[in-house]
């Protein structure tokens with residue numbers, strides 16, 4: 001059976017929300033005997049390519065895992081290099097206005113360097129009226145940290161009627177539908193603390209390709225695989 005049949009018939013369903021764990025930059029660099037930071041440079045370039053592609057084909061939300069609450073454990077030089085790449089991207093992003101991509105940041109942002117917070121606010125402001133793809137970039141993001149922050153907010157508000165909707169509204173991802181499809185390249189089969197509340201009914205797609213090598217054609221493969229899934233959500237097939 002051809003994976004592409006649905007696409008040829010024009011019946012393909014696009015996931016509304018795709019989330020990607022952008023992993024494998026270090027191994028990509030190592031394979032080329034380059035420093036790990038070169039892998040992060042290539043990974044960050046690739047993020048732009050994939051985001052543009054998602055916008056082009058009509059994906060509504062793309063959430064990317066850029067830096068986790070656990071990634072601070074890495075050598076200071078690597079952390080600094082990643083933060084500098086983020087700075088470069090943020091400074092550049094205001095020039096992408098014509099692309100109609102809306103940028104939002106999720107995570108414990110208050111703990112980031114002040115200049116980065118200001119650049120993020122600026123990028124969000126500059127792109128707030130865009131009507132195309134919404135990119136949620138997860139920086140200093142951890143799913144457990146996100147849930148703890150939500151619980152603290154609920155407790156301090158005095159609210160006692162605790163519902164799933166209330167918790168969802170207090171997460172960094174408030175207002176964004178849960179991801180339909182979560183993609184992890186680089187041959188790892190874990191979430192590493194990414195969207196652990198939101199992924200309750202997400203479909204997962206794993207690939208051995210390292211993130212800097214992950215091309216639009218791999219995204220297409222993931223979307224085709226998604227089309228063959230039967231999402232019963234606990235009910236019965238339609």
Ligand code: IPE
Pocket residue numbers: 022023024025026027028066067068071082186
């Ligand atoms: C993902 O690539 C980028 C971040 C976690 C910031 P890695 O740096 O984890 O690459 P590998 O997993 O070591 O190959």
Ligand code: IPE
Pocket residue numbers: 021022023024065066067068071188190192
């Ligand atoms: C997950 O990758 C975080 C990001 C891609 C930003 P890691 O490389 O940090 O995950 P582990 O350590 O392999 O689980």
Ligand code: MG
Pocket residue numbers: 023024025
């Ligand atoms: Mg990794």
